[in-house]
Amino acid sequence: MALRFEILGRFNRARASQLTLPHFVCQTPLFMPVGTQGSIKGLTSSQLEDIGCQIILGNTYHLALRPTSELLNQLGGLHNFMNWQRAMLTDSGGFQMVSLLHLADITEKGVTFQSPVDGKPMLLTPEESIQIQNRIGADIIMALDDVIKTTVTGPRVEEATYRTLRWIDRCIAAHKRPHDQNLFGIVQGGLDPVLRDICVKGLVERNLPGYAIGGLSGGEDKNSFWRVVAQCTAALPEDKPRYVMGVGYPLDIVVCSALGADMYDCVYPTRTARFGTALVPEGVLKLKNRDMADDTRPIDPTCPCMVCKNYTRAYIHCLVTKDAMGSQLLSYHNLYYMMRLSRDLHSSIVEERFPKFVCDFLRQMFPKGNVPEWVCNAMEVAGINISSCCAPPSSCQENDSTYASQ
Amino acid sequence: MKLFEVKKAWSNRVRIGALEFGNFSTETPALLLSTRKGLPHFTPPDLLPSLPSPDSHLLQVSPLHFLEGLSPATIAKIGGIHKLIGLNDYGVVAVARDSVHSLPESKGANKFGATFETPCGRLLVKPKDYLVMISCMRPNIWATLADEVPAWVSDKRNRTSVDRTLRWLDDCLELDPAVGSVFGAIVGGPSLDERKRCAEEVAKRNVAGYWIGGFSLGEAIDERPALLRAIVDVLPDEKPRMICGLGLPEEILQGIAAGIDLFDSSYIYTLTLGGFALTFSLDKNGNQDNFEPSQMGSDSSKINLRATVYRKDMSPILGVCTCHTCQNYTKAYINHLFNTHEMLAQTLLEIHNTHHYLRFFRVIREAIQEGRFEEYRQTFIESRREHYERVADSEGVGWCDRISQLVFKCCGN
Ligand SMILES: [Zn+2]
Ligand SMILES: [Zn+2]
Numbered sequence: 166m167a168l169r170f171e172i173l174g175r176f177n178r179a180r181a182s183q184l185t186l187p188h189f190v191c192q193t194p195l196f197m198p199v200g201t202q203g204s205i206k207g208l209t210s211s212q213l214e215d216i217g218c219q220i221i222l223g224n225t226y227h228l229a230l231r232p233t234s235e236l237l238n239q240l241g242g243l244h245n246f247m248n249w250q251r252a253m254l255t256d257s258g259g260f261q262m263v264s265l266l267h268l269a270d271i272t273e274k275g276v277t278f279q280s281p282v283d284g285k286p287m288l289l290t291p292e293e294s295i296q297i298q299n300r301i302g303a304d305i306i307m308a309l310d311d312v313i314k315t316t317v318t319g320p321r322v323e324e325a326t327y328r329t330l331r332w333i334d335r336c337i338a339a340h341k342r343p344h345d346q347n348l349f350g351i352v353q354g355g356l357d358p359v360l361r362d363i364c365v366k367g368l369v370e371r372n373l374p375g376y377a378i379g380g381l382s383g384g385e386d387k388n389s390f391w392r393v394v395a396q397c398t399a400a401l402p403e404d405k406p407r408y409v410m411g412v413g414y415p416l417d418i419v420v421c422s423a424l425g426a427d428m429y430d431c432v433y434p435t436r437t438a439r440f441g442t443a444l445v446p447e448g449v450l451k452l453k454n455r456d457m458a459d460d461t462r463p464i465d466p467t468c469p470c471m472v473c474k475n476y477t478r479a480y481i482h483c484l485v486t487k488d489a490m491g492s493q494l495l496s497y498h499n500l501y502y503m504m505r506l507s508r509d510l511h512s513s514i515v516e517e518r519f520p521k522f523v524c525d526f527l528r529q530m531f532p533k534g535n536v537p538e539w540v541c542n543a544m545e546v547a548g549i550n551i552s553s554c555c556a557p558p559s560s561c562q563e564n565d566s567t568y569a570s571q
Numbered sequence: 572m573k574l575f576e577v578k579k580a581w582s583n584r585v586r587i588g589a590l591e592f593g594n595f596s597t598e599t600p601a602l603l604l605s606t607r608k609g610l611p612h613f614t615p616p617d618l619l620p621s622l623p624s625p626d627s628h629l630l631q632v633s634p635l636h637f638l639e640g641l642s643p644a645t646i647a648k649i650g651g652i653h654k655l656i657g658l659n660d661y662g663v664v665a666v667a668r669d670s671v672h673s674l675p676e677s678k679g680a681n682k683f684g685a686t687f688e689t690p691c692g693r694l695l696v697k698p699k700d701y702l703v704m705i706s707c708m709r710p711n712i713w714a715t716l717a718d719e720v721p722a723w724v725s726d727k728r729n730r731t732s733v734d735r736t737l738r739w740l741d742d743c744l745e746l747d748p749a750v751g752s753v754f755g756a757i758v759g760g761p762s763l764d765e766r767k768r769c770a771e772e773v774a775k776r777n778v779a780g781y782w783i784g785g786f787s788l789g790e791a792i793d794e795r796p797a798l799l800r801a802i803v804d805v806l807p808d809e810k811p812r813m814i815c816g817l818g819l820p821e822e823i824l825q826g827i828a829a830g831i832d833l834f835d836s837s838y839i840y841t842l843t844l845g846g847f848a849l850t851f852s853l854d855k856n857g858n859q860d861n862f863e864p865s866q867m868g869s870d871s872s873k874i875n876l877r878a879t880v881y882r883k884d885m886s887p888i889l890g891v892c893t894c895h896t897c898q899n900y901t902k903a904y905i906n907h908l909f910n911t912h913e914m915l916a917q918t919l920l921e922i923h924n925t926h927h928y929l930r931f932f933r934v935i936r937e938a939i940q941e942g943r944f945e946e947y948r949q950t951f952i953e954s955r956r957e958h959y960e961r962v963a964d965s966e967g968v969g970w971c972d973r974i975s976q977l978v979f980k981c982c983g984n
Pocket of ligand 1: 464465468469470471472473474498501
């Protein structure tokens with residue numbers, strides 16, 4: 166085990182902790198920006214540090230294709246290659262194959278897929294995934310799991326659950342650098358509480374440094390989503406980090422943190438920036454909209470980031486989707502927003518004002534009090550009273566049309 | 572307050588000057604950073620301070636860029652171009668053409684205005700519309716509208732272009748927006764007489780400086796010294812001269828030798844887009860011989876980071892370079908970023924190339940200051956030529972071809 170996990174504060178299920186990884190001491194809850202090919206959308210490492218990023222994610226599948234894990238190993242690992250001094254996590258590569266390549270097929274041996282280079286059939290086994298990740302050298306590496314869409318039902322879900330458990334032993338056996346890298350297991354089991362339970366128990370028996378909740382954010386309804394998170398966080402050990410994979414909407418992060426999750430990753434903040442959308446406390450701001458063309462306010466007047474301090478919505482409107490600088494500046498702001506959200510979650514838990522933070526967050530996002538029912542249900546389980554922001558206000562004013570909900 | 576002061580002038584026209592703005596001053600000869608909508612193409616504003624200062628504080632902005640989605644009224648409401656781009660301590664020079672995205676298109680021009688090919692199509696810009704943009708942007712310096720024509724047009728068309736450019740200059744002065752300092756545009760194509768006529772007429776007007784257009788539009792490089800001489804000879808010494816279209820190191824030296832003070836940097840943009848990093852020597856005497864033998868994808872005055880030879884090269888672009896890129900990143904990483912089409916490739920490369928070129932200007936200024944510009948220039952050009960010849964011997968391509976290809980690629984349109 167190459168990490169230390171200390172809980173600094175709690176509110177019911179929610180926790181704020183210090184996660185000490187080989188390359189960086191992180192504060193949780195935290196969000197990990199995704200740097201698919203060893204860079205995050207035009208931002209330099211120094212900018213990512215300025216933004217407050219503590220840990221970034223690299224995609225094993227892409228890195229294995231280019232520049233290849235052999236080369237990364239030769240050149241001192243991905244940290245050295247991209248000049249990133251802080252923490253890093255790599256995924257197993259399996260999810261990318263299944264989601265990007267239509268011809269991926271999962272057998273007991275591993276994930277079979279057609280090489281995007283020459284079309285030849287190739288096989289990614291749990292052993293290979295770990296070997297590649299050992300070469301890339303991230304602080305946290307992920308086990309190869311049997312990924313299925315959350316919308317899949319029937320015996321395939323059961324097969325995936327048990328196969329994930331069989332593969333974790335192969336991953337553990339293949340892991341050559343347990344003192345430098347932390348192998349996280351991934352809880353599968355679809356939306357079936359019994360299978361999720363079996364998978365959690367099986368993984369916990371292996372005493373891994375941390376655990377991820379996988380197979381979510383794939384189009385399942387929000388009620389199923391939070392219930393799976395709540396079930397897994399309740400069953401996972403208190404003293405280990407919990408990572409909900411693929412979660413990136415600010416609202417989802419607040420809910421999952423209230424339910425006891427610690428880590429998140431998603432391409433959403435940078436992807437949505439490319440399409441001209443900014444994350445703001447009210448939800449999202451579509452900078453492509455015509456009415457932005459003469460709006461001289463900053464993207465978010467409450468945001469202290471470099472972009473909001475210097476630029477107007479009108480200027481970003483004129484840059485966005487047309488010039489490289491537009492998506493760079495918007496990605497900067499969006500990641501800053503995510504880091505600020507992570508910091509606020511952490512400090513509000515430590516300073517014992519988490520319920521107030523949640524209420525303020527919801528009130529800004531749902532000024533009319535129309536907090537979605539699934540959020541209300543999840544907060545009830547999290548033991549957070551949000552009735553003050555759910556009550557419809559006496560004078561029903563119109564929502565500011567500038568903002569749209571995600 | 573004075574905009575420009577000649578600090579040191581030599582009998583051979585070469586000079587050191589100082590450009591004074593409200594809150595900073597910078598020495599000339601100087602390079603203006605090429606921008607897209609006011610910000611450098613790929614260098615984020617928070618990394619701009621990592622470039623040499625105050626050398627990097629001159630920006631060239633094309634008002635036409637804002638026709639794509641930002642009205643002059645909104646720019647005025649925001650408080651002008653400096654507020655818009657969040658760079659208060661920068662000198663902004665507005666010129667209609669940018670040599671990258673907004674190019675003069677002489678066929679469409681008529682007596683009412685100049686035409687430009689831009690990302691939002693061909694635009695006819697009249698002096699009145701242009702001045703509305705200028706008065707809302709409030710740049711420190713702005714050039715008047717020019718009817719630029721390529722070298723191959725008829726004498727008659729070339730004469731018309733001078734007539735129009737002079738008329739638009741008078742229109743601009745009459746409409747006086749009372750912002751910034753006006754640079755009068757000088758054109759005249761490859762004709763010595765027309766160049767002289769235009770410069771003489773512009774010199775009679777009440778302008779703060781001169782913007783010389785119409786170069787790199789098909790004239791031969793060896794015609795240039797005479798043309799530049801004809802222009803500069805009739806211009807008063809105490810006012811700054813800016814030129815558009817001279818980009819290569821050799822061309823910069825040619826321009827400085829003729830008495831030019833300000834240059835644009837679309838050359839950097841073209842290099843960066845092509846994956847090239849400048850690596851020529853910044854030796855104080857201009858010597859280019861003390862360079863390592865060239866590698867593949869390189870003529871050792873610049874290297875192409877897309878080349879596979881850099882795949883495993885964990886050294887910086889230039890070991891001696893102090894730019895943000897060379898201090899933090901390797902050739903292997905930038906090569907990977909190009910391979911995977913990551914935007915950071917251009918960002919890192921633009922930072923290095925801009926840094927390197929600004930340093931080049933600094934070395935030139937030192938040489939001028941110390942009265943050794945002519946030796947510097949000759950050593951630089953000679954040793955670079957020898958260098959190209961060596962490269963040509965080993966690779967079978969003439970340096971002449973290479974330079975002219977590059978000139979054509981960078982400036983030809
Ligand atoms: Zn911001
Ligand atoms: Zn450099």
